[in-house]
Every structure is written in C-alpha cells, then in structure tokens.
Amino acid sequence: MLELFKAGGWVMWPILAASAIALAIILERFWTLRRKSVLPQGLGEEVREWARHAHLDPKHIEALRSNSPLGEVLAAGLDVRRRPREVIRERIEDTGRHVMHRLERYLNTLGTIASAAPLLGLLGTVIGMMRMFLGILDHGIGDMTQLAGGIGQALVTTAAGICVAIPALVLHRYFRGLVTAYVIEMERQAMALIDTLDTVAHPPPAAPAPVRRRSAAG
Secondary structure (H helix, E strand, C coil), X not given: CHHHHHHCHXXXXXXXXXXXXXXXXXXXXXXXXXXXXXXXXXXXXXXXXXXXXXXXXXXXXXXXXXXCHHXXXXXXXXXXXXXXHHHHHHHHHHHHHHHHHHHCCCHHHHHHHHHHHHHHHHHHXXXXXXXXXXXXXXXXCCCHHHHHHHHHHHHHHHHHHHHHHHHHHHHHHHHHHHHHHHHHHHHHHHHHHHHHHHHHHCCCCCCCCCCCCCCCCC
C-alpha cells in the first residue's frame, strides 16, 4: 500500500486529505442525523397533549427547545401560541429553515469532495503521462523504467480519486434524502400542533340541547 502511495506522486497527498475529511464528515453526520436525535419517538403527540391541557409553562418550552431539532420547531410555535394562525406558521417556517441548515451542515463540503476527488485523480493522470513523455524525450523509448513510472502514477492517482469520490457521492445523496425526509416529518408534526393550538383557542360551539315536545295531554 505504501509503495502504491509513493507511486502516485505528490497528488496522492491532497487525495489522502480529501478522504480523511470525507470520512470525518460521514461519521459525524451518521451520529448527528440519527432519527431518535432528530425526531424523538412520540414527541409530537406529547407536545400536543401539553397544548390541549395548557401545560405550557416556560420551563416546559425551554426543555422542549433543547430536546431535538423537532422540539426546537415545535417550541417556536408554542412561543407565539396566542397569536393568529398565520403568525404561528411563519414563526415555525423561519425556525425550520435554521434547523434545516444545521441538518445539512458539512454536506456541501462532502459534495465538493465527491466532485473534486476524480479531478485530482485526473490531474495525477496528466502528470504521469507528462512524466512518461518527458522520459521518452530524455532517454528514448527503450527505457521501460521511465514508461512504467509515468503509467503507474497515472493509474494509481486515477484509482485513488475514484475510490474517494464514489462513497462520498453516494453518502452525500443519502444524507440529502435523509434530511429531506426529516424536514417533511417535522412539517407534518408542526401542522398538527398548529391545528391543536387553533382548536384550543377557538373551540367548536357546543351543540344546542334538544327541545322536548310537550304532549297533548300536558
């Protein structure tokens, strides 16, 4: 493995750095984007129960805000629960944009690595071919060592760039899809909370009591 790394020349160093950064991002995102950390089971229903029974003191709301990204979105709606429905929805949407930005943290960097790694491999290929042709000019076509060195550098750097790019690209798209699914679920939970707050603020009118008819004898 060390010999292959040396055969790739100096281009292998930026490829190695890109692979280390990509690995760190992938591990961090797998840990951060766990479902139980983003969308705790049963949290939405619990918050709606709070709203129905008016258990909404500031300590509950602050604990909810620090609980998870979903909790932060729902807490934003509870902060303005006495405002009109449109105001509650706007506050939740504003908070949701900030939450989504945090969920997508480092994904642009991972996507950049997925795009740049093959280009670094291509750069190594070009340098290897240049090295091979310069060797031919200096020593003629009979020196197979010069030819082998240039071709080896071209092949090693190309393979290294592709090996870094493929998992980075696949996992970049996976994390993007995961964030999108989380955001859709948070929107669903937020709309359910808005409906609950609207029902609490404007309860439906009670049905009138039925009128009892008097009998003819009465």
